[in-house]
Amino acid sequence: MEETLNLEQEETIHNGDQPMAEDVPQNPTTAPASDSDSDSDSDSDSDDEAQQKVELQTLETELSSNPSNYDAHVQYIKLLRKMGELEKLRQAREAMSELFPLTPSMWQEWAKDEASLTTRSEAVDAIEKLYERGVFDYVSVSLWCDYLNFVQEYDPMVRDRSPTGISKARSLFERALTAAGLHIAQGIKLWEAYRTFEQAIFLTINDSDIQEKEKQNQRIRTLFHRQLSVPLVDMKSTLQAYKAWEVEQGKVLDVESCELDGISSHVATAYQRALEGYNARVHLEEQISRQDISDSEKLQQFLIYLKFEESSGYPAQVQALYERAITDFPIASDLWLDYTRYLDKTLKVSKVVREVYSRATKNCPWVGELWVRYLLCLERGRASEEELAAVIEKSLRCTFSTIDEYLDLFLTRVDGLRRRFSFTGEVGDYSIIRETFQNASDYLSQHLKNTEGLVRLHNYWARLEQNLGKDLNAACGVWESLLKICGSMLEAWKGYIAMEIELGRINEARSIYKRCYTKRFPGTGSEVEDEVVGSRPIGLLLAWKSFRLFRLQQESKSTDERENPSKKNAREKRRPGSDLTQEQSPAKRQNNAAQNPKKVHGKDKAHELNLVETNEVEGMNAKVEKENSRNEHMKDTYRKQQMKDSTPGKTKANSKDLRNFFSDVGGVIDIRILQDKFTGKSRGLAYVDFSDDAHLTAAIEKNRQMLLGKRLSIARSNPNKSKKDNSGRDGQLEHVHTADPSSTAGGSVETSKGATQKHRVDNVQIKGKNTFAVPRTVKPLGWTANEPKTEEDETPKSNEEFRKMLFKN
Template identity: 60%
Template sequence: MDQNESLTLTAEAELTKDQAMPDSDEKMEENHPLTADDENHKDKAMSDSDDSDSEDEAQQNLLLESLQTELAANPSNYDGHLQYIKLLRRTGDVDKLIRAREAMSELFPLSPEMWHQWIKDELSLSTASRPEAFSRILKLYERGVFDYLSISLWCDYINFVKEFDPMVRQCTPTGISKARDLFESALTAAGLHVAEGSKIWEAYRQYEQAILLTTDDTDAQAKEKQVQRIRSLFHRQLSVPLADMSSTLTAYKAWEAEQRNLQDVETIDLVDIYPHVASSYQKALEMYNARFHLEEQILSLNVSDSEKLQHYMNYLKFEQSYGMPARIQVLYERAITDFPISLDLWLDYTRYLDNTLKVGNIVSNVYSRATKNCPWVGELWIRYMLSLERGHTSEKDLSEIFEKSLQCTFSTVEEYLDLFLTRVDGLRRRMTSSSKEDLEYKIIRETFERASDYLSPHLKNTEGLLHLYMYWARLETKLGKDVTAARGVWENCLKICGSMLQSWTGYIAMEVELGHINEARSIYKRCYSKRLSGTGSEDICHSWLRFEREFGTLEDFDHASLKVTPRLEELQLFRIHQESKSAEENEKNLKRNAREKRKLGSDITEEPTPSKRLKDIGNTKKAPEENKYQQQNTSQVSKVEGVNWNNPSGQQFNHEKNRAYSDKCTAFISNLHPTANYEHIRNFFSDVGGIVAIRILHDKFTGKSRGLAYVDFLDDEHLAAALAKNKQKLIGKKLSIARSDPRRGGRESSNPKTLTEHADTFNHSGKKSAVSKETDDAYKGDVKDAKFSSRKQENDNIQLRGKNTFAVPRNVRPLGFTANKPIAEDGDEKPKSNEEFRKMFIR
């Protein structure tokens, strides 16, 4: 019988009753000869069976090819590996089965059941007594007990060595030493297992007792030495809290009675013979009783996985309170055997080992298994590399682990960034340490280059990527001793993060630190007119002036002032214009809402208040050019990303639905900083997500923020997450966040006609709307070589020339109103009486 036939018989050893029927038919034929019709029926049945078998075989081959193709494209498909191995066992293809198991073991740790099955198949294929077969199966056992803690696998491992290792079986000195080393390894791994650890202890004692029986009776010294060894094993086991300790004590008393030739076992009292053993046993018994209810909880079959995991965590906290690392580690191993892909469990386990053991093969082995069970967690890979560095692992091994980590798929790009930085940190420490390992700086440079190529498209204009470039440039000057290369790093950084103020100031700081004042001044000349995020444009101008005060001559300071002053004035005017435009649009919205209210409130009988009658008397008409500009703004506000603002769905709604917000999923925010805008609020809730609109309340006369805002969310889940950020700070002020409830009455958010607001709206694809772009991001475009022109005093028009004159209208009015020239709003006229309004709407 060849290997394929043997494996097939092993996989199909358990036949059903129907599959065993042909044997019964053969016996029936012997007693009852078949007729011609019976023989025809039998031949037909056998033919149908052969056809069915061929069809099944064809289907299996198709499924095998499909699984093989799928695993080649996606090797991390765990279930695909299981199905593939199961089919190969059924077909009996030994070579493919071995390769499939090896491939799966490379990527994933195998369960104890899978190792049992693999070893069983290997035993059926060859004779274990052969040296090559014995060595192969022995390695399988070693790999199996490494993946997970399994008492049954350890016991099988020990029995296999005792049965098939000739030196161990014959009790030669070398064989005895080998067996004892194996038993001690088993005790280290599983001897403290409260529920099943006694199985290892008993197997160990039985082996030592077998050696005692083979000892020559004439060699009294050797015999006494073996007796002491067995007694020591009993004493060690009795000092460990294990299940069924009373049976162990009874067995020990019986053994002692046999050695002392005593007939009555009850006459043996440990206190009299070995007081320290009795004390250790009593202490172990108390420890077991304290853990009994915890053991019952984790061994219970009537609890859910989440409850069982929580029981393990409670048990671990209990063990950690005693502070016995070996016992805690065994309990962790038991937990991860039951929950191999629990991220929190692996993180907790590795963190404990880092804090207690810090170095050694034990920690690195645990990290190796952790990254195979949870390869998608970047934090585990980072800790793994740090653990190897603490253990003074070679550069080759560290590089191999780093390359493996880059092949994994992480949930965020920042995890890849942390991996690259951890790798560079380790290389830098090795280069600067006094170790004999010789590393070249080019390894660090290549690592930075790989990080830049991979991360730059995903982390453009972010602090993480900027930190990477700053780190890179500093190492180029400190370790690489190449200032030209450092400048090249900064130039590359400016191409990707050029809108960030820190990228320019960092470049300048490096040149100043190196004493290159002229090079630093040239960078200021390049960037003072650039468009930078936030207040970066103003900050870089002020930074240049401070630089010239500290390092430049008077001529240098005058030159910088000549360049910077017009730029600062231009930026200030632009800010004023943005605030003025925002105030005017808010006031126009109030006017429009007021007119809609009058139209909808035709049944109102009360007289308007005197303040409403005299509100806009004496307002003058706007200049035609300014009216044209504001009409353009109104048309832009009326539509957002091609969607009608008043009727986004394209259907006809009544005015009552359009005139008020429902506030069903709205957060009310107070104590806002006066300078907080929509971008600040949106960034504040970026981790929450689901923002539909942002409405900031402004004073209707000055246009300044009132420190209040409403934020609409998609659903209650996002709203609840937003409410959880209550009392967190934004621009130095602690926000008060509460759910908006229009049923209380008196809420300004329930009626948009009574507040000054802007809706920062997003379309279905998540892109920023045109309204937000115009109010918050109008300050766009390239800002180079700005030139400032003077005002025209005749008409108060401000004209800006050069590349900085983006998004600036021809007329710029100061914020607010002037007493001498009140501004007339579009559509204002002499106030009408209630009767006049009634007649107008009846028409």
Template identity: 35%
Template sequence: MAASSNAEQTQLQDMEEEDAGMEERDMESGDEPEEGMREDNSDEEEDDSSEDEKENEAEIQRLEEQLSINAFDYNCHVDLIKLLKQEGELSRLRKARQKMSELFPLTEEIWLDWLKDEIRLTEEEPNREKVYELFEKATKDYICPDIWLEYAQYSIGGMGSPGGMDKVRSIFERAVTAVGLHMTKGQMVWEAYREFENVILSTVQPPPGRIPSREEQDLLKTQLDRIHTLFRRQLAIPLMDMEATYAEYEEWSEHGVAETVVHQYKKALQQLAKCKSLEESLIVAEPPKLAEYQSYIDFELKEGDPARVQIIFERTLAENCLVPDMWAKYTTYLDRQLKIKDLVLSSHERAVRNCPWTMGLWKSYLLALERHGADHHTVSDVFEKALNAGFIQATDYVEIWQAHLDYLRRRVDFSKESSKELEELRGAFSRSLDYMKQDVEERFGESGDPSCIIMQIWARIEALHCKNIQKARELWDSIMTKGNAKYANMWLEYYNLERSYGDPVHCRKALHRAVQCTTDYPEHVSEVLLTFERVEGSLEDWDVAVQKTETRLNRINEQRAKVAEKEANLARQEEEKADQRRKTKVDKKAQRKVQKGSRVGEKRKAEQDDYQDEWNDNSEQEQQPKKHRGNGDQTTEEYMETETGLFGRNARPGYKPPPPGNKRAQQGAAAGEQQSDDKQELRNDNSSVFISNLAYTLKEPEAKLRTQFETCGPIKQVRPVFGNKGTFKGYGYVQFESPVSVPEALKLDRREVEGRPMFVSPCVDKNKNPDFKVFKYNTSIEKQKIFISGLPFTCTKEQLEEICKSHGIIKDIRLVTYRSGKPKGLAYVEFADEAQASQAVLKMDGMTIEDNKICVAISNPPRRNMMDKPGSNRPTDMMPRQVFGSRGRGRTQLSLLPRSLHRQSGPGSKVENGTAAEQVPETASTVVNAVGETKPLSNSDFARMLLSK
């Protein structure tokens, strides 16, 4: 077989000769341009080429500068390599590729381009070893049949060197071992191997008519046996189009096919029949084909052939290299089933190179290194790389530190009082605490280890293994000073440590402090203290414990009673205020009616005339008085308002009452009002939904709403709400015949109706359920969802889906809009899992869309702003998401309060365990009284404070 490099040279020469011939024919067929014109054209071409070169060089420098700032920008690496190849900068191109390969595994296309370029550059024999090294590196990133085939074909060109033939066979053997089981592409590697051996066979066969020597016969027999063996090995593996291979073997073999080969071939055909449907589903599926590959993996795991399980995992990861869950499944399988050191460790390394942001993969890698006896330096290097990988949560750093500390603890021989490993363990514990405080808290704004798990483990190791209870107590003192003194479970953990490794004196002291400091479950720690004194203490100790627990519990109960009374008072005040507002509203309404009845003027007369004219038209009466009074002194307008409800909530659109004096019409109006009351009585909240945010100009809202919701189920009635003048108010109710239709109707929330998003929510009587709140979207961190800001207002849902779908499977996209339907430039995109969302954040953050640079982050919506109401569980010590921007306090965030109204908060008092009590800031609008309650300042208080300065 000819080497690929020779074939490429021949092809390039043919192309050059063809181009030269075409140029010559063009010159012969056309008129030769004048010399001046040729010079002008060449000058213009040189100017254009020089400008393009300058632009490309500027772009190259920009990309290199960007990579110096952020070396992990994958797309920037790819763009730089393309430009350098276009410009022919071979040395810079080689360095760019090497730098990228150090940070990321390269795809099959990038590797093949690189290898072909290096093959062209290293035609001479001494440089072949460099290409071999590059091939070895390429085969470790992914299992790619095309790369292995290129490797084997390139090695054929070096057959003339010493040991060249053995090297070719060695590479082919490694290739069929690595990718020979690939059901769709493995066949081409087997055929290339057999073709090579057939070429060797033709060189050892004697010329016709000459009797070969004994040595030549042995050489010929050996070569024939090689080819027979290759056929038998290939036919024992289920591969696509293996029937053609069997027919070729029958034709090639002089003595037919052996029975054992036929048996293995039929068995492979049966296996192929089982897998064929899975292979066909992969062929027709759209990338990334994750579901189809998962089904294939499950099938192979049930079959139980480790080699076939490995190859299907490798095929899956070649197309889904950024899916951490798939890497985790593969490495777990290797750890538990194959347990081959080189294979296991190389797979773990590839996993963390592909998904460096996934803490679980680093943790598994560290455990695998320890499990297979890697040296301490290697394990430490991998851990340091993990710290710089850029995890997305503060808790990830706690877990990776715990894994490393566990490894260091297992290296220590605690039978010795001191050792190098023990000092290293203590140094690592100390460093981990500094790292959490300096790096993690600064980056995430939170500790990541609020319960101080690392310090607890350190304290237990010191007490259990090192017999250093004093160090353990110091660590627990530090734990309690970090805000954990108010939790009963923390004190009980400390008490158990003292109980196991300390003495009764310190146990008693710990429980006494617990009784004084615990705020969540003081009864529980009091009970533990009394139980301890029953077992360990004297009568004096018992009396002291009883006195302390009773005093503490009495104080706690008093505080609880005060809080309950305060909440009850607030609730009562709120109820009184609501009653007062309702009473004031009724009085104002009655006053307006009196004022309206006393007003007599031209305006009233004109309104009555208009009304009578309209009534005359609608009722087709010939004559009606312009002004009519009925029911005593009641005017027509008063009658309209009080009797018919035309301008009230119950009037149906287009309904006009009869004038007073017409008894039959009055009876009809009363019947209409009774019918409206019947509708109200038929209302059922369980089978109804509330519709809002509709346009006021919506024509025929009842018909429009019925059309929107008729697909959800049978509709009993639609009740749009109208204003005083019969205009639609933009909201209403839809009642179904069955509550089963309500969930389907709620799915139509945010559907666009005439340019506005329609809000659909459950129908709940707020008078009966005052605490009912409807908020559809989550307010906690959603790891599988990303938040995008800075989008252009013209960006549609389809365009955003096209941008995001390359990073994973999209479950939902929501564009945030104003109530009017206008976009805000914000969006939420939900992926199938958190790994895909994390990858989307890494790849999309900073991306430019229509000249807009977008910001992408994991979705962590802020909590809703809720008023402080009695009984609300609003947290008071919750940390704000971000008070100021990256450039500090903005102008609009400056305090506009006069300096004379600012007060300094007093210093916090110390509690028994050494922690500072929480300082309550005293603002200008509140004042703290003797019992600790806050009272709002009145206007006179503000004036007195201002005038006192």
């Protein structure tokens, strides 16, 4: 129990809560304690011990389940120290120091507790290591003083003033001055301790060794000069001490005077500058030393002080003040960020900056930006790959406030590997970069699914596979793996397509567009169109427009089914007998409904003619555009086109004109001219119904004739070659577009057999591919007015044949 007693006595001395037992005055009139009192004290001690054990078990349970509980660690150490559980106490302190930096007072307690147990030579080394760990965590003048005193008292070489011991002590004093010698309020303690040590050495030198004594005097004089050049408290007292020491050396000076007479000019100048610096800071020192203000107010005063120091232009003093601030506010993340940012900008000593970052991430491990900048600092300092890997591994065990901070860490790590791979060749091969990307994808995919961050990561990965790894298949594999995770994101497809286009792999890019057909993206996809229109091959443009048409069809179908479920059922019932349901396009269906044609009942044949002006083909593309952010631009385009169409010499045909055109044929039942939904103008396409085959045949004979100065293209319309209608007639759909290349417009006629008026006007479901979204540059089928009429021209053509003819040009 001797060790436990010494430990408890040391705690009493350190805390200063009460005097030791022998210091308590005894009252001579006090009677000796009775046996009953002794029994009562014994029972009380037993109760306290039982309570301490219960509390100890509770804290152990808490730390086992939640080792990051800082307060529980502190209470656990205090309780073990009070109970004298030495081995558990050591383990508890080590466990806490692995997770958190200990305060200077905790390091002092730990070192003093160990020193009170034994001071054997092997124990001295262990205690010195404790002090080293303590002064690394925080800059503390009192901790440095304890460290210096311990070495002078217990280190045999320093205590005996051997050359090796003196060199060791001087090195330690210089480190202390560098760390805390600029502390305006307390730094004077370190300077005085250093001078005291040197003066003690002077006394050990033999009087006969004049040269050595003079050399030692010069060391002491230099220390005085250095101290007098630093703004510290009690500068005038230091000046008087210096003058008194010089008098002892035989120099004549007025010790009581504060004047600088008799002092060398360079010392006097440095002293005067330091005194002015101290006077400029004394009011700021008073503010941060006040005890009557809150922590937030004190932190604000530190920030004001720091701003002043930075403006003064003395980096060493700025750094010293930052160290004082973080000692008082160790978990103020903004303070650490400002400190490290200042060091990155002004201090070029890699080792010092690296140590500060190490401490910063230990005090504020939840700040991702600190870890990112730590990695960059290590890279600038040419740290080893092992050290970089250890830091990134440690950072990933921390808990950040956002998942994007983890992404920034991975990207920073890859940036560093890429730079080293490209410029220094220190990375053995590309596999480390690939492994880092794979780890990042595995780590982040579940948290960043369908986000821009994951697309950015894989985009970077694919580019490096292509440029550094020289593996195009691997780059495509990266995009394919992303599509499995973010296949519903338009940005993922855009990135993949952009890479293929940049590589000139047009067929591969086209195939990716085709894969988009069954996807449903938010918005209209106009962002992708912006990248292909006007600057990409026409094949890509057509593929993308087909993709958008398909989407429009699906969305229109879904909307109709939601709004009119009864119509959906009716369409399902009518589908087998309809000739128009299988191949009619979305634009045709919508325009049929818009025109509201009259119904014709009975079993008479109904026939249609389709008239199209070829210079209006592009206007048809606008039919498939959804109302989105580009509508205003489209409406302006239509208004301009409408103004152009209204110019003299360009007239559009109406229903009356068409009736007059076919008046010599006769048999016209109905005429429907398709109009654009935005502008209401004619789209150059019309359907004309005839009563029977004879009139229809006569109407087709008028193909390629002129109407209002424009050549018409007239074709027979029949929806499906392979199916029969309810009357048993074979159905055919023929599209023949003809036009005179010199004319401004052409036309087409679609005719259908066995298609009753009822079949045409029903809002039926439309299937099949679209054939009307044709760019303005497509030629009108490649024949001229001078070509003789052939038998092939009269042959009804299927939708597929018409589509091939249309896109061939």
